[in-house]
Amino acid sequence: MTDDLATYAHLDRDRTRRRGYPEAVYCAHKTAEQVAGIAAALRDSADGVTLFTRAGDEHARAILATLPGAFHDPAAGLLAWPPRPPRPTGERVVVVAAGTSDLPVAREAALTAQYLGRTTDLIVDVGVAGLHRILGHVDTLRRARAVVVVAGMDGALPGVVAGLIAAPVIAVPTSVGYGAAFEGLAALLTMLNACAPGVAVVNIDNGYGAGHLAAQITAP
Amino acid sequence: MTDDLATYAHLDRDRTRRRGYPEAVYCAHKTAEQVAGIAAALRDSADGVTLFTRAGDEHARAILATLPGAFHDPAAGLLAWPPRPPRPTGERVVVVAAGTSDLPVAREAALTAQYLGRTTDLIVDVGVAGLHRILGHVDTLRRARAVVVVAGMDGALPGVVAGLIAAPVIAVPTSVGYGAAFEGLAALLTMLNACAPGVAVVNIDNGYGAGHLAAQITAP
Amino acid sequence: MTDDLATYAHLDRDRTRRRGYPEAVYCAHKTAEQVAGIAAALRDSADGVTLFTRAGDEHARAILATLPGAFHDPAAGLLAWPPRPPRPTGERVVVVAAGTSDLPVAREAALTAQYLGRTTDLIVDVGVAGLHRILGHVDTLRRARAVVVVAGMDGALPGVVAGLIAAPVIAVPTSVGYGAAFEGLAALLTMLNACAPGVAVVNIDNGYGAGHLAAQITAP
Amino acid sequence: MTDDLATYAHLDRDRTRRRGYPEAVYCAHKTAEQVAGIAAALRDSADGVTLFTRAGDEHARAILATLPGAFHDPAAGLLAWPPRPPRPTGERVVVVAAGTSDLPVAREAALTAQYLGRTTDLIVDVGVAGLHRILGHVDTLRRARAVVVVAGMDGALPGVVAGLIAAPVIAVPTSVGYGAAFEGLAALLTMLNACAPGVAVVNIDNGYGAGHLAAQITAP
Amino acid sequence: MTDDLATYAHLDRDRTRRRGYPEAVYCAHKTAEQVAGIAAALRDSADGVTLFTRAGDEHARAILATLPGAFHDPAAGLLAWPPRPPRPTGERVVVVAAGTSDLPVAREAALTAQYLGRTTDLIVDVGVAGLHRILGHVDTLRRARAVVVVAGMDGALPGVVAGLIAAPVIAVPTSVGYGAAFEGLAALLTMLNACAPGVAVVNIDNGYGAGHLAAQITAP
Amino acid sequence: MTDDLATYAHLDRDRTRRRGYPEAVYCAHKTAEQVAGIAAALRDSADGVTLFTRAGDEHARAILATLPGAFHDPAAGLLAWPPRPPRPTGERVVVVAAGTSDLPVAREAALTAQYLGRTTDLIVDVGVAGLHRILGHVDTLRRARAVVVVAGMDGALPGVVAGLIAAPVIAVPTSVGYGAAFEGLAALLTMLNACAPGVAVVNIDNGYGAGHLAAQITAP
Amino acid sequence: MTDDLATYAHLDRDRTRRRGYPEAVYCAHKTAEQVAGIAAALRDSADGVTLFTRAGDEHARAILATLPGAFHDPAAGLLAWPPRPPRPTGERVVVVAAGTSDLPVAREAALTAQYLGRTTDLIVDVGVAGLHRILGHVDTLRRARAVVVVAGMDGALPGVVAGLIAAPVIAVPTSVGYGAAFEGLAALLTMLNACAPGVAVVNIDNGYGAGHLAAQITAP
Amino acid sequence: MTDDLATYAHLDRDRTRRRGYPEAVYCAHKTAEQVAGIAAALRDSADGVTLFTRAGDEHARAILATLPGAFHDPAAGLLAWPPRPPRPTGERVVVVAAGTSDLPVAREAALTAQYLGRTTDLIVDVGVAGLHRILGHVDTLRRARAVVVVAGMDGALPGVVAGLIAAPVIAVPTSVGYGAAFEGLAALLTMLNACAPGVAVVNIDNGYGAGHLAAQITAP
Ligand SMILES: Nc1ncnc2c1ncn2[C@@H]1O[C@H](COP(=O)(O)O)[C@@H](O)[C@H]1O
Ligand SMILES: Nc1ncnc2c1ncn2[C@@H]1O[C@H](COP(=O)(O)O)[C@@H](O)[C@H]1O
Ligand SMILES: Nc1ncnc2c1ncn2[C@@H]1O[C@H](COP(=O)(O)O)[C@@H](O)[C@H]1O
Ligand SMILES: Nc1ncnc2c1ncn2[C@@H]1O[C@H](COP(=O)(O)O)[C@@H](O)[C@H]1O
Numbered sequence A, B, C, D, E, F, G, H: 001m002t003d004d005l006a007t008y009a010h011l012d013r014d015r016t017r018r019r020g021y022p023e024a025v026y027c028a029h030k031t032a033e034q035v036a037g038i039a040a041a042l043r044d045s046a047d048g049v050t051l052f053t054r055a056g057d058e059h060a061r062a063i064l065a066t067l068p069g070a071f072h073d074p075a076a077g078l079l080a081w082p083p084r085p086p087r088p089t090g091e092r093v094v095v096v097a098a099g100t101s102d103l104p105v106a107r108e109a110a111l112t113a114q115y116l117g118r119t120t121d122l123i124v125d126v127g128v129a130g131l132h133r134i135l136g137h138v139d140t141l142r143r144a145r146a147v148v149v150v151a152g153m154d155g156a157l158p159g160v161v162a163g164l165i166a167a168p169v170i171a172v173p174t175s176v177g178y179g180a181a182f183e184g185l186a187a188l189l190t191m192l193n194a195c196a197p198g199v200a201v202v203n204i205d206n207g208y209g210a211g212h213l214a215a216q217i218t219a220p
């Protein structure tokens, strides 16, 4: 494969005009060389912030070599260029992680919303096994215009949160759990069947998608 | 097929000795004639109460013709002979139905526990979309030595109940719901992945099994 | 079962205070008697509009007997009381149906948003097999603050719509199709994996949930 | 991520008061640093024994560095602090492993029940392919107030055990097997469909959950 | 569609020469007219007995009109022409039904083996919930050269039988059960994972296939 | 719903220009009124033949009332207007049905190819259980430029055919079978995994799609 | 874990008496120490040959250290002690591998039958994509009293073989393939739905089970 | 295992005569030694080009040692001998990759078609999230007689392409994606349910099969 960008990528440079947000680069199934080539092509684009998602160590090294000083959160597998998020506009996003183990995905969501221009809060480890924890945060939750709830295992938290507030809930199932959690399938089904209306679901572990949607809902 | 019992059934008449509870008759895949034949064979057995589960209209008619005056709850598909439950012993069972639609299964559970000798309470329509409802019953829940929680759709209630009490929770997923509820599969997976320990699960819509287990746990 | 409401339902009368929208009544797994009992209890409630969802013919008759003059859309299985939607506030919702067959679910979504107080548009039969159809509606789509896209079979339309606009897309898979459509599962998975960010998914055939979420996103 | 506990964990310190048993720490999807931070926070808690479940080698090292002398069973992936189980109360728990390969999960169950205050027996390698083996243990089984049965592959043992005794059976499917065992799914389904009533099921490989439930059932 | 046989069927008249047994007619997805046409074509064939499997009422009427006096077992959905089974040769087949509900499939297996020329015994309702029942039949089981075991729900019986005898076991899962029995899938998986070697499995409810295979194994 | 076409359908009148073949009308999830409305709108269109697929009795009656004299094959659920297929052009299509039960789907495929302008042959009941049957048709198969193979149950025939000829094979799984056929899923998977290259698969029971594709491959 | 055998294994020393064949040792989920302990316990048993199945490198080393000179086939993961198979009795077993890739499982089957006392033939790489290959072996196939057919991907070969011969066919699906082969699930379903009667199926990759069953069928 | 070819492979040397294209060697589940042995056997065959598919590094080394100078595309896992494709005949094939990540599979398809004698074009990264990209290639697409469309995640592109052109579309789902992409299952289902007729599907990641089929369709 040559290193000529056109042989492997056709960037959607029109996306900010159409949608208000630029294309992000999904790294997971690309080679480090491809990601570096895309990073180089985007370096001088004036089209707002570019996010690199699901970047492994090798991807990150290649991106940082091309865009020195880029923001990098290794746990979330996220890089951003330019490294500084825009000044926040619109309304507030709150991101909730049911357990400690859901934190990487929750951070991916919160950082995405932040880099797309929103103010975000992060609440951690407030799963339904100890209800008083989430109940202690109802005031914060009610200050949000959109709430992202990230949960693995039984995935029960988004429905409980939705039942407490007026704002829309974006539910993110995670692959946290084992056995009949089936890599996030159990949580996904739970969320799709949440008894409280006002819950919509994104792909398993898709913090990026949740943060993007929250930014759209809360846009000015 | 002849109507000679031995050609189609081999009753487990030893079960009460081994287990303390007699065999129940599962009607769903049997003909009305077979069920009537079994009912006749059990008529004069002194082996405690016999339950007929998952009985449709035709089954019920055949049983009532053989055992006039038998107890019959059509919604739960349950018959019992002799019709009167034994005087209660052991500790208290509480059965909780998340929604109105889960009531037939919840009644099957409560009646089973009652006919196996327990005192039972039934709490209805207290799903997690309106948390204050289940929170208003914590005192009743804490008086039980075993709690059966019946829920369809997201199946989130058993984990929430387990997080509030010391007693074991028997979770019963129901086939209530549509789409990605997959006839109770979603609720089943949720319950198997409940974050709060102390939850065990029986088959979808298996109120009989849950009531039986609750009776065993609370036996004197 | 007695006809005493408390034996089968515990209405969440607090929901409008907590969430801004009252509880809807899911009819599908309830008896007509139960639904009528709930309708009677809600008759004189001043708590905004009550929706009855997934109502079959028998449910509808029982509700209309209790609430004469209630609004009824048989195709969508929806009833509303009082029959007149509130005067619209907030921003505009657009509902898109990929095919003629998706219309009942799309109508459920549009009517729900309307009864929760929004202005809604409905665009029908613009699936991706003839792209010029949806492309001819881009201006209408861009006037919405939230777009609901309803599709069965391949479920490809929501991702295509999301790629064209700035507003959030709520995707509703339908059970339209056959064979490997697996009653909506194929469309559901497509939507969860939409390449364009900005898509969140509700349960298969869940027009109510989509309309509710759209109303929340576009609330004043 | 900083090492400040509040950024990643919100311990449920109220759990012993509510439930009688403290929260366990699920290690599998946490970093060693997070687990060590939680271990440090719990060190001086007077709230009974803390269990660390599904701990890999790195987790174990981090915990032992923080809590020197903690109990550690590497096969079961379990640590306990303080290292000595409480003096037993309540009734007896018997744990049965169908095969040698199910031993790690069976040990997790037995140790959990022991650390939550029960006397436990462990019976190993008595699967249904050689029935005389389990039949030779009926007396021991009948001395228990709760029996945990751990089995992979066909998962047939719990139903057979339940048919022999009066006590409740907690069935634990394991991921032992290959091919159509589907990582424990086959055993799980078998157990949910056990013909003998009196069987409830926990998640695949969830020895912790089974031991916890057994402790609750047999509590004084 | 015309009634000319060649437009819808191409009978495998060579099968007895190649295999020793003639082709059977699977009725389930054929029209009554097609089945009658095939019956007429086979009427005068000298090629041993023809079996018609999975025949509904309409199929049976059409076959009996064409082949008056044909053998018909409505429960098993089986017809045979000529009506009298051949004089038995080879070794003995024993068919075991775990429950009363499995009887139609067990009869289909036993009748098939009989019409293909074997002596068969049928043992009914000896599931593992009451082990003494199957243990009381070990002598009969040991007299067989092939044993067919038919079971629904947990499907545990074939593995238990295989552990007791030297002969091969053909396991037939049935669709008896509900919920997580998934129309026989649970029993199928159990049987594929039977811990005792010597078990092979046929399709769910496939009594015909099991009886055929048993006849082949026990052929002279 | 009004009977104004625009409220429920947006016909893709441009399709023949873009693709060479007009849009067909999928009837299965539409009301008879909607189908009749579409039929009326297409009556005077000069855009070649219109096919109505998956039409039930009610649909057929409504179409025939609107388009008297339309072609109708009830077994295949297919109608065509105008009733006479175009004069054939292009190369030959051969359609093969593995069993008699697969005939309705095979006819749907053959008729579709014919109405889109091709010469078609139909070979029936030549499944792999009697290999000599398909081997006897190799010459006919080799005369085709595209072969459609329709099979249920094990779905093995398309791979066998592909191994014998140079032309592409379009495989159509059918829902014929029971138990682990899972409504055509087994056949679908078999076909996707065919060892002989040169097989592509369409949806279960999708005779229309297969016939359409065959017409495209063999177009002049 | 101590190295005392009774803490981890309860050998079924009675099995040869009951079944005619001794228990084999499944190594896959056991530690090398456990396998070595079992090997030592069986060293001096006079109970015929012991097979060790699914042995990895570490298992093999531990067994060979305990039983020097044991037979070892690394590709099949099989060891046998004593190393020499018994003198053959009974009738002939033929094992067929559809592709080269299925050879390890086919060898496991053939060696198992051989160590249980049968004469076996092995035919390799005769899949249905080139039918002349299997057709060239019909004479050998007809000399067998039991045929084992091992196939991955589409799993079509067993049904084709069964259609050609009178002997029973034991089908072994393998995990060979990719994508929609789903680790052998596609082949498994194909085989369960084989159109030719006379096919029974064992677990995916279960060469041991197939060889055992073949030995039972062909026993003297 | 000896290195004698006949013990592990039976090459289908007749395939070019029957089908027009020689057998390819699937390397994935074979040992490097087996692949080398097959390569040696084919070295001097005059039967057109031999392709080696799904070759890992070790396979490639073994093939190149046997056939020095063979063509090798490591990303596609493909080798060809002799290294030079034949002079193109027939009509044009266009291969489309939805994303950069789908490129390896797309290259496998394009190279296969090329080595079987066709002219091919490759279009990359034109997924539906930015529709203008594929719309900009309609002219190229319309020049093809067969179009291969390769896509992961939502798999929506093939249906969109089919709606734009007259030529048949061969859809290749890829395992690109995560979570509910289920290793390509989501894309596979989408493609099977494509709303535009004229789409047929091959196995997940099966670029070889798609290229082969495209070559057959476009053969002279
Ligand atoms: N092995 C285990 N399986 C299932 N749940 C567990 C396990 N170990 C601990 N837990 C529970 O998981 C929760 C901790 O999750 P987290 O907040 O991620 O630490 C607590 O409620 C524990 O009781
Ligand atoms: N509703 C039920 N669900 C599950 N098992 C049941 C039910 N009712 C009865 N049983 C059990 O099913 C067995 C009877 O099955 P059968 O032999 O088919 O009559 C007995 O062991 C009963 O304990
Ligand atoms: N990548 C591939 N995917 C599917 N089938 C293939 C592939 N490569 C080769 N084949 C076919 O697989 C068969 C070879 O299988 P085997 O006998 O195991 O070598 C031949 O019929 C090939 O045409
Ligand atoms: N983490 C993510 N999850 C889902 N989609 C993403 C993610 N990151 C980027 N994308 C989208 O994936 C597409 C890029 O895929 P590709 O064409 O393979 O490079 C773009 O449209 C992105 O907006």
Ligand SMILES: [Mg+2]
Pocket: A098, A099, A100, A125, A126, A127, D010
């Ligand atoms: Mg926690």
Ligand SMILES: [Mg+2]
Pocket: B098, B099, B100, B125, B126, B127, C010
């Ligand atoms: Mg309610």
Ligand SMILES: [Mg+2]
Pocket: C098, C099, C100, C125, C126, C127, F009, F010
């Ligand atoms: Mg349309």
Ligand SMILES: [Mg+2]
Pocket: D098, D099, D100, D125, D126, D127, G009, G010
């Ligand atoms: Mg053992």
Ligand SMILES: [Mg+2]
Pocket: B010, E098, E099, E100, E125, E126, E127
């Ligand atoms: Mg019974």
Ligand SMILES: [Mg+2]
Pocket: E010, F098, F099, F100, F125, F126, F127
């Ligand atoms: Mg036939």
Ligand SMILES: [Mg+2]
Pocket: G098, G099, G100, G125, G127, H010
């Ligand atoms: Mg080969």
Ligand SMILES: [Mg+2]
Pocket: A009, A010, H098, H099, H100, H125, H127
């Ligand atoms: Mg891209």
